[in-house]
Amino acid sequence: MSDLSIIAFISIFTAGLTVSFGALGPALGEGRAAATALSAIAQQPDAAPTLSRTLFVSLAMIESTAIYCFVVAMILIFANPFWNAALEAATQGAGG
Amino acid sequence: MSDLSIIAFISIFTAGLTVSFGALGPALGEGRAAATALSAIAQQPDAAPTLSRTLFVSLAMIESTAIYCFVVAMILIFANPFWNAALEAATQGAGG
Amino acid sequence: MSDLSIIAFISIFTAGLTVSFGALGPALGEGRAAATALSAIAQQPDAAPTLSRTLFVSLAMIESTAIYCFVVAMILIFANPFWNAALEAATQGAGG
Amino acid sequence: MSDLSIIAFISIFTAGLTVSFGALGPALGEGRAAATALSAIAQQPDAAPTLSRTLFVSLAMIESTAIYCFVVAMILIFANPFWNAALEAATQGAGG
Amino acid sequence: MSDLSIIAFISIFTAGLTVSFGALGPALGEGRAAATALSAIAQQPDAAPTLSRTLFVSLAMIESTAIYCFVVAMILIFANPFWNAALEAATQGAGG
Amino acid sequence: MSDLSIIAFISIFTAGLTVSFGALGPALGEGRAAATALSAIAQQPDAAPTLSRTLFVSLAMIESTAIYCFVVAMILIFANPFWNAALEAATQGAGG
Amino acid sequence: MSDLSIIAFISIFTAGLTVSFGALGPALGEGRAAATALSAIAQQPDAAPTLSRTLFVSLAMIESTAIYCFVVAMILIFANPFWNAALEAATQGAGG
């Protein structure tokens, strides 16, 4: 069962690494964008609707890179093709 | 029981790593956004409601990346599919 | 008893690492938010109540990421499911 | 089956690494661009349409580097030529 | 007695690491908050009471993350559940 | 088949590394260029066409370094001369 | 006597590491707070008493994190429970 554990080992480690490193950049980028939006609203309150709209589009764009990472982590944990292939092979080996 | 311990080992380590690294970016990003919100309110007290609303939406957006990490850590500790598969295999091995 | 020590080893190490790394970001972020709040109050003393309220909400939001880490560390030390499973297995092995 | 696990191991690890590191730069770059766009709109509200258009073109350009990484990660997980070759070889070895 | 030393080894190392890394962030964050408080008092001496109160609340909030680390280090040195379990097991082994 | 797996291993790892590290610099550089373009348009709306043209030429120039990396990663995955040579050698070895 | 040396080894190393890393943050934080206090006194000499008092409270607060580290290092060198337990076990082993 050694092959299975290797794949489980690396899938668990990579899933965690992916989602935690993937949170670093977006969180900093969104923090920066939000900070500027706030000081921009304070400077030009009349443009608040335009600024909010632009901010939300930008946040969504930045968030998308965090979501790529989350998706990859979820795939690695719950729909990992390598794990499925290894499980199937182990079953065949046991059934053979 | 060696395979089980490897999976337990990496799940514990990854859960901790994920949640601690995943806290770094959001905390810094939220600190930045909050700091700007405060100086913006001081600069334009009349716009405080708009600024607060924008701040809370942004904080929620940034917090979401920290929550992805927390969710992954919780999955790894309490609902780890690899651990379940290994436990089941160990039980079958013992029962066989 | 080797499997038990491996799990104890990694749980202790991860708990410490999680809580110490998890303190870095929030402490810096809160320091930044608090610093701006102070200079904002100095700049606009009349808005002190609004600023304080916004500051405390933000600090609570940032603190939450540190608390996620503390919670994970406490779970790893006092309510570790992998340790419980290993202890149980060791007891069964000894009783068998 | 050892060769297969090595390829599975490195494919999983590389996919996660690629998508998480690949999210760092674009997220920071987009955060910077969006931040400047927001302060630019606040400074010159009349130019908002031009600024928005330029922002979205730039975000798309920056996002493209994140998408290269996502594409490579997806290829490594779901359409990995090395894995396919190894699987085929393993099948031939078993059938031979 | 080898298992006991492994647990002692990692508990000592983790306790030191936790408390020293956990001191880094809060010390920097508190330094920043205190610095701003001082320049704010110099700028607006009349608001000194409000500023001091806000400063002390913030310092307490930031200090709390350092205290989490100190608590975890103390638990690892003086109330370590893994060490207790290992000691008990060692005693049983010797008494058996 | 050991030689083949080594080449597959390093090709997969290098492809991911190349494209993810190669995305870091261009994303940051493009973010900077775009940010300045936006603040420049806000400062001098009349020069928007000239600024846009210069921006797009610059973005293309910077993007080219990301594309070099993507091209090398694609070559390593789909047109790797070392893999082809190794495959051919393995076939000859099997056919001989 | 091998177990005793492992514990001595790690206690010595951790004590040094703890106190030296633990000095980094507080020294920088105190330097920052003191620097701002000095420039604040120069800017507003009349507020010197208030500023000094606030500075000393802040320095004490920051110094506390360095003292946590010093305390842990002293515990590890002079009142190490793991060392005591190991010494006792070694004595029992020799007396048995």
Place this chain on the structure above:
Amino acid sequence: MSDLSIIAFISIFTAGLTVSFGALGPALGEGRAAATALSAIAQQPDAAPTLSRTLFVSLAMIESTAIYCFVVAMILIFANPFWNAALEAATQGAGG
């Protein structure tokens, strides 16, 4: 065939490393140059032709260092003298 795989291994890894690290500096440098060009055009629209010409010469100069890296990577993949020598030696060894 072990010598051949070592050379293939290191050629693949070095090619990827070279082109990805080699993209970092030029991308940042070009981003900086382009950013300044844009703000310079906004500041002095009349000098746009001179600025564009100087910008393009500079971009070409900076791009040259990225191209050195790309050339070395291409040589390592497609015209590697060490690989050719090793292939020739392997053929002679097989033919001898």
Place this chain on the structure above:
Amino acid sequence: MSDLSIIAFISIFTAGLTVSFGALGPALGEGRAAATALSAIAQQPDAAPTLSRTLFVSLAMIESTAIYCFVVAMILIFANPFWNAALEAATQGAGG
């Protein structure tokens, strides 16, 4: 005599590491405090006595963290309890 050399080895290394890392933070912090004191005196020569006094108190406070490190290093070299215990044990072993 192997146990003695291990303790000597780590005591020497830790003493050097402690005092050199422990010098980094205080030196930078004191440099910063002294720099601000000098510019503050230049800005407000009449407040020189107050500034000097505050500077010296701050320098003493910061220096204390360097002195903690120096004390720990001296204890490790000249009054190391682990070394004494090991020497005693070695003497007993030789005399027994």
Place this chain on the structure above:
Amino acid sequence: MSDLSIIAFISIFTAGLTVSFGALGPALGEGRAAATALSAIAQQPDAAPTLSRTLFVSLAMIESTAIYCFVVAMILIFANPFWNAALEAATQGAGG
């Protein structure tokens, strides 16, 4: 043939490393020089010829360090004296 592969291995790796690290500094330095030249031309269009000349001399000077690296990499790939000596020795060994 083992000695030959070691030399080939390190020559390939060093050539790539040299040219990619060697591109980092010059690219950043040239980016900085070019950026300042552009803002200088915008500020003083009449001095453009003097500025251009000084810029090109400086770029050539900076580029020279990148070229040293490229030259060393080319020597290591195509005119490596150690490789030649090793090849000669291998031929003599085979011919002897």
Place this chain on the structure above:
Amino acid sequence: MSDLSIIAFISIFTAGLTVSFGALGPALGEGRAAATALSAIAQQPDAAPTLSRTLFVSLAMIESTAIYCFVVAMILIFANPFWNAALEAATQGAGG
């Protein structure tokens, strides 16, 4: 004589490391203090005596941390108690 060489090895390495790392912080800190002193004298030439005196006291304070490191390095090279103990033990072993 193996124990003696281990102690010599680590003493040499630690002495060099201590003095070189210990030079980093003080040199930067003194550079900063000196720089500010120079600009302060230029700004307020009448206060030169006070500034010089404060500068020299500060430089002496900062230099002290470098001297701690130098002292520890000299102790490790010329008055190392562990080396003396090991030499003595080696002599006794040879004389016994």
Place this chain on the structure above:
Amino acid sequence: MSDLSIIAFISIFTAGLTVSFGALGPALGEGRAAATALSAIAQQPDAAPTLSRTLFVSLAMIESTAIYCFVVAMILIFANPFWNAALEAATQGAGG
């Protein structure tokens, strides 16, 4: 011939490392000096001859550190005394 390959290995690696790391500092330093020269010329066109002369002397001085590195790399590749001694020894060993 093993000794010869070790010396060849390290000479190749060190030559590349030396020239590439040695290019980093001078390139950045020259970039900074050139950048300031350009903005100084723009600010004071009448002093261009003095500025150019000072710039070229400075660039030569900075370039000298890059040339030290290049010289050491060339010595290691083409006039390595250790390689010559090893070659001579190998020849004597073969001739003896």
Place this chain on the structure above:
Amino acid sequence: MSDLSIIAFISIFTAGLTVSFGALGPALGEGRAAATALSAIAQQPDAAPTLSRTLFVSLAMIESTAIYCFVVAMILIFANPFWNAALEAATQGAGG
């Protein structure tokens, strides 16, 4: 002769490391001090003698930390007490 080579090995490595790391801080610190001196002279040419004198005292103070490192390196190469002891022991061993 193995003990001698270990001591030679570490003495050579430490000497180089000490002098090169020890050059980093002082060079940066002196660069900073000299830079400020130059801008101070430009700002207040009448105070040039005072500034020069203060600069040279400061440079000497900073240079002293580089000289500590150089002295330690020279001691390690030309007056290494551990090497002398080892040589003496080797001679006695050969003469005995």
Place this chain on the structure above:
Amino acid sequence: MSDLSIIAFISIFTAGLTVSFGALGPALGEGRAAATALSAIAQQPDAAPTLSRTLFVSLAMIESTAIYCFVVAMILIFANPFWNAALEAATQGAGG
């Protein structure tokens, strides 16, 4: 001849490392000093002789740390006392 190669190995590596790391600090420091000299001349052309003289003294002082490193590297390559001792010992061993 193994001892000789170890000494050759480390001497080559250390010489390269010393000169390349030792070039980093001085190059940056000189770049900074030269940059300030240039902007100072532009600001105060009448003080050019004083500024140039101060600049050259400072550059010489900074360059001295680079020269320490170059000297150590040259000693390690061409006048290495450890190499000479090892050569002599090897000759005696061969002649004995």
